[in-house]
Amino acid sequence: MNPVTTIRSRTVALPTRDIDTDQIIAARFLTTTSKDGLGKNAFFDLRYNKDGSLNEDFVLNRPAAEGCRILVAGNNFGCGSSREHAPWALLDYGFEAVISTEIADIFRSNSLKNGLVAIVVDVETHRWLLDNPGAEITIDVESTTITLPDGSAIEFAMDGFARHCLLEGIDQLGFLSKQQERIEMFEEARSWKP
C-alpha cells in the first residue's frame, strides 16, 4: 500500500442512503481472480442504461464529476456484502476517499487496508458537503481534519492504527507476522484446542 497523507480534490455527492456493496460492484463482476481493472465496473448499473448506453443523468457521468477523487455519500455507505472488490473498484475508478455520516463496518475496514480513506463526519458537515458538491476540500490524514473552501477545519475520528498504516503505507500482514512468537505461545498455552 502506498502512503496516503493528504487528498485535495473537488467532491462529488451521491446522497442516496444505504448504498450497498452490490451497487458499488455487482456480483457478476466478482468472478475475477485479480484486484485490478475493477474501476470500469464500479456503480455499473447506475452509470449505464439497460441498453448499454451511458446514463447521462447519473451524477458520476456529469462533466463536473470528472477528476473528483472524494466521494460524499448518503448515510450507511458500503453496507451488505464483505466483498473487498468494492474498495478495489472505487480506488481503480479514481476515488481516494469516501465521506459519510456512517460507513458499514466491513467496508470501512477493507477500505482503510487498501488506502481508500473512509471518513465519518457529523450530520452538519455532511449536510454542507451534500449541498455543495464540487467544493474543493482537503483531507489531512496526519491531523485527521477536513479543510473546507472557507478555510475552516473539521476534525474527524480515525482509529490510530489505521491512521498510522495509511501515513506510513504499512502492510498489516507484515505487522501481524511479527507477532509470530506470541501466536505460538498462545497456541501452546490454550486450555482447549480447536
Add this chain to the structure above:
Amino acid sequence: MSTPTTLFEKVWTDHVVVEETMATPAVLYIDLHIVHEVTTPQAFSVLRSQGLPVRRPDLTLATLDHSTPTTPVSTFKDLLVAGEGAANQVRQMEQNCEDFGLDLLGFGSGSRGIVHVIGPELGATQPGKTIVCGDSHSSTHGAFGALAFGIGTTEVGHVLATQCLLQRKPKTLAINVDGALPPGVTAKDLILAVIGKIGVDGGTGHVIEYRGDAIRALDMEARMTICNMSIEGGARAGMIAPDDTTIEYLQGRPRVPQGAEWEAGVARWQGLRTDDGARFDKSVTINASKLTPMVTFGTNPGMVVGIDEPVPDATDASFRKALDYMQVEPGKPMTEAAVDIVFVGSCTNGRLSDIEEAARVLEGRKIAPGVRMLVVPGSEQVKAAAEARGLDKVIIAAGAEWREAGCSMCIGMNGDIAQPGQLSVSTSNRNFEGRQGIGARTVLASPATAAASAVAGHVADPRSYA
C-alpha cells in the same frame, strides 16, 4: 466476585493473543477459517508472492459454493454453465487448495455446500470458537455461541498466513425476544421484523446477542436463520448462547471432539452465557407473539411489512427511489404484487427444515402458470437428506426445479438469475437493487411464504396454505 460479562466478552477474551492498546488493535486468534472460491484468489496470490504457507490447514475448511452451477457437474465443461470467469475461479480454487495443502470439499465429496451450511452440518462450527470467512453471512455460526464474522480478502490473507486478525473490540447489542412465535410465523419473519425495527445500520459497530424465550424455543436451523441476517442490521456478528438444543444438534457430527474431549467441550460450552447483571452497550426488546409473516417491499432488508399490512408512505428521496425501483405503491399490501420467479435456498434458508417448510405448502399443489420456482439445497448433504424424505418428488410434482447445492440466485453469480423487471420472492437475505439480476425486484420472505407465493402467483400469506 468477578465482574459479570457477556457471552461475547467471554469468547473474545478467550482468543486475545495480544491485548489492544490505543496505538494498536488486538491480535485475535481464529479457530476456524472457512474459504471459498470468490473471496480468496487474491489472498492466495499474496501468500504465493511472499512465499508464505497456510499456517493452519487443519483449522481451514475449504469448499466451492458461490460460482458453482446448480446443474450437475462432472467435467470442466459442466462448470461453464456458470460462465467462463466462474469456471476459472473454481479451477483456481482447486489449484490453490492443492498448492497450499488444503482439503477441499469439492464436487462429488458429498460434503460440498454453502460455507455457512456445511460448517454446522459437519460439526466444525462449535460454541466458543472464533470463526471467520470472506463472506458477510459468517454471522450464521453465531447461532452456536461462536464469535463469527465476515472479513475482506486482505484479512483472509492475514488468517491464512497467521491464523490471527487485527481487531478492535466491538460494542454489544442485546436483542431480547419475549413471548412465543404464533403458528405459521417463522424465524425468518422474526429476523425481518428485528431488522425492520433496528434499521439496516442499527447494529453497526456492535455484536448482537439474541436472547429471550422466543429465541430459546427455536431449533438450531431457525437460530442460524436469525444469526445469519445480523449483518443486514449492520452487525458483523450475532450470537445465541449454547444450550441443550445446541449440544443435541452437535452430538455425533463428524468434526466434534470425541470421548473425554466431547465431555470437556460440553462442560465448557455450558458456561458460555451472559452473566446476570452483565451490561450491554445497547438493548432492544421485541414481542414475538404479535408478529405475522413478514415480506420486504423495498431495496434493503429493513424495508419490511407484515403480509397483510400496507406499504408505508415514502419518507425521503432514498425511500421513494426504492419504491420506484420495486414498482410498489404505498398504501397497498404486498399481496397484490404478481410473482415471476421464486427462490428457496441460500445460507439463510437452504437447510433441510427450510425445504421441508416449502414442501409442506407445495404438497398436492401446483405452482401458478408462468411462475418459475427454483429450490436449491444448501449443501450436498441437505440435498441427500431431502431426497431421502422424498421432498424432491413433492417439489418436482408441483412444477418447481430441484437443483444441485450452492448459493445460486441469492447472489446470482452462477447464471441463476431473474430477468430485468421480474419480481422474485426469495428466501435469501438481500433485496438490494440488481442483487438477483440486473433490474430484478426481490421480495424477501420465509420458505413457507415463498412457496405459497409460487402457488398463488402473487405474494401470498402462507397461513392460508397450512
